């Protein structure tokens with residue numbers, strides 16, 4: 001295990017990283033911390049003003065202010081052509097070289113009870129969370145992997161960070177999912193499926209990458225990861241709480257929210273230790289083990305630990321689910337079927353009750 005832990009499997013110094021959703025919350029902090037480790041950073045989001053402020057903040061953390069480069073691109077990644085445009089712009093900006101790392105952080109959460117949710121919102125959430133990531137993945141992997149037989153003739157200049165010996169460092173494609181992809185509960189139907197879909201994409205791509213690695217052994221290998229944060233104290237977390245029912249708030253009371261800084265640091269650490277499915281707190285670390293299936297575990301010792309914790313968690317989750325079901329029924333008996341939220345008088349009194 002010692003060896004496993006000591007090698008940095010996610011070197012970023014001198015490499016170019018694209019972060020979608022990099023103008024706010026976790027993505028912004030990821031950008032800052034990777035800049036502090038010496039990366040060139042490009043952030044992508046829709047809002048121009050936040051992008052400008054964001055890139056300034058990220059740039060201020062640069063390890064080598066003279067040589068590191070920073071850039072921002074405004075794009076709506078729910079559109080596939082915007083994702084392609086982003087990749088084209090990054091390649092042009094980066095001396096005709098594709099980025100080394102693409103981290104998809106863009107997303108949003110609109111948690112409401114299923115039958116109270118207009119159908120259009122399910123589409124919105126799929127677009128915002130699944131398709132923003134899927135579009136970036138498609139544009140990125142086409143750039144990375146469409147290797148014509150001629151180019152593949154071992155031209156080391158075709159990748160940006162070719163060392164003098166050994167295989168070139170891997171490229172990384174990273175998705176941002178959530179705790180709720182492992183275990184979802186009342187009030188999260190518009191959001192959880194869109195984030196669970198990212199895990200399906202990630203696991204499948206992770207296997208497909210073996211095809212290209214085997215066919216082009218001298219090209220940088222592509223590694224695919226997904227990060228599963230729990231509650232992040234971002235601006236949009238406050239916004240989601242304006243529509244979230246008090247029922248959902250009560251069910252997630254046990255979760256201790258983390259700052260974007262902490263979530264970014266833990267995510268980066270997980271990638272540095274080579275994990276494919278990365279968690280950022282203990283509860284998610286535990287619940288993930290009840291849901292690993294065929295996902296890559298990263299070696300024998302980790303698999304053994306997963307198996308031990310997983311068999312325990314298979315039992316624990318029965319009680320977790322049972323306890324939540326009980327709470328939902330108790331809520332229904334006490335407050336009726338609304339779930340309630342902050343907009344009405346009774347909801348305010350319930351909120352007071354919850355805070356007490």
Ligand SMILES: NC(=O)C1=CN([C@@H]2O[C@H](COP(=O)(O)OP(=O)(O)OC[C@H]3O[C@@H](n4cnc5c(N)ncnc54)[C@H](OP(=O)(O)O)[C@@H]3O)[C@@H](O)[C@H]2O)C=CC1
Nearest residue numbers: 021023024025026045046047076077106107231232234236
């Ligand atoms: N907050 C939380 O509790 C949790 C959040 N997550 C997930 O982690 C990620 C980061 O969350 P958080 O830090 O709260 O994020 P924020 O809401 O603070 O930031 C979201 C970022 O994504 C950008 N974005 C949103 N939609 C698009 C789009 N269509 N195209 C391009 N950019 C877009 C936003 O900029 P702009 O609006 O200007 O486009 C912003 O930069 C998200 O994917 C979120 O779903 C996971 C677990 C918990």
Ligand SMILES: CCCCCCCCCCCCCCCC(=O)[C@@H](N)CO
Nearest residue numbers: 109178179180230231252254255286320
């Ligand atoms: C030992 C096992 C115990 C399990 C208990 C379960 C406790 C509930 C934790 C709720 C976490 C909710 C995270 C939501 C994050 C998110 O994605 C949204 N905020 C979207 O922005």
